[in-house]
Amino acid sequence: MAISDKRVDRLLDLIYDAATEPGLWRPVLTEIADCTGSQSAALLRQSAPTGQLHFCYNGRMDEACNRAYAARHIRNPVAAGMRSRHVGRIILSDEIVPLASLRNTLFFNEVLRPQDIAHTALVALAAKDEFMTALNLCRSARQGPLDADGRGLIEHIVPHICRSIRLGLRVDGYSALQRAEFRVLDRLSAGVILLDGRARIVYANAAASALGSDDGPLRLRNATVAAQSPSHSRRLGALVRMALLGAPEGSMSVPRPGDGALLTILVSSVRGRDIARFAGLGMPDAAVLLFVVDPADRAGIPLARIMDAYGLTQAEAKVALAASSGLTIPETAHRLNVSPNTVKTHLRKVFAKTGTGRQAELARLMASIALLHSNGSTQLPT
DSSP: OOOOHHHHHHHHHHHHHTTTOGGGHHHHHHHHHHHTTOSEEEEEEEETTTTEEEEEEEESOOHHHHHHHHHHOSSOHHHHHHTTSOTTOEEEHHHHSOHHHHTTSHHIIIIIGGGTOOEEEEEEEEEETTEEEEEEEEEOTTTOSOOHHHHHHHHHHHHHHHHHHHHHHHHHHHHHHHHHHHHHHHHBSSEEEEEOTTSOEEEEOHHHHHHTSTTSSEEEETTEEEESSHHHHHHHHHHHHHHHTTOOEEEEEEEOTTTOOEEEEEEEEOOTHHHHHHHHTTOTTOOEEEEEEOTTOOTTOOHHHHHHHHOOOHHHHHHHHHHHTTOOHHHHHHHHTSOHHHHHHHHHHHHHHHTOOSHHHHHHHHHHHTTBOOSSOOOOOO
């Protein structure tokens, strides 16, 4: 059947759209089946030696038959014959196994017969080691083998399908890196907030969202950020406006409700290479970065992290955490249920191993370690 150039162009557009939207492969395959006068079509990647189906997109194929194929028929006479065929060449199932012989197989009776499939046109799109990616066109006995017009269309679109698949794999890999980067940001104990050119929130990590809870020091409402008190909100708004005008950075503190402990907010414009970086994360409008730190937060530091980093014993790590939290030697001794002399001994060893000489220096060191949340390791006892 002759296909108009306009319809072929629409099909090619859809093929390339499927690179970033895998859900579009179903309408792509349905359109390919319709354009070639076929019953259905499938795009799959499988490994015959391991019997694994890595993905399978289909247009109008029966899902129950697909499940039977994935469970029991990855290794079948037609697939076995395809392994020795050249990539990009259209192969008819009748060239591999005559229909009369294929009808006698369990593969035919469980997968093909229920769908009224008698003939298949197959194209290996990629073959490496034991893996093969292939396009299958399925046809009934009435439709017969793929005709010359259908072969011409498939030969025309196969290179485009191959490019779309390769592009999709790259996009998937990049998306995985994006997700990993977001997971790292969510593990930070410091709040990270990105604003666009209108000072609207485009991203807030888990710590920032917690700071914006009802009892937190910030208010993250309607895509805007503010402080709980009007005066601090005005100061924060001024810093954001300065950053939007290109000011390199500014800082302020806000009190934490309840105990009044001060949190530090660093406000910086996002420019140059940073813009490209955030654009790659799906935030092309990022213009201002807010970094919110609680200098007094030591509760989430796992002892194992400190011990591994500086070669401290568990007892020394406990003293390091307590001392860095601002406790005096008697208070540390009382909290850890040891004598003040024991605390002094451990503290001398901590200073030596960490290269610090005072509790203020130790506190700054512990603050840097506290920036990353733990996964539930042992922490400072209360």
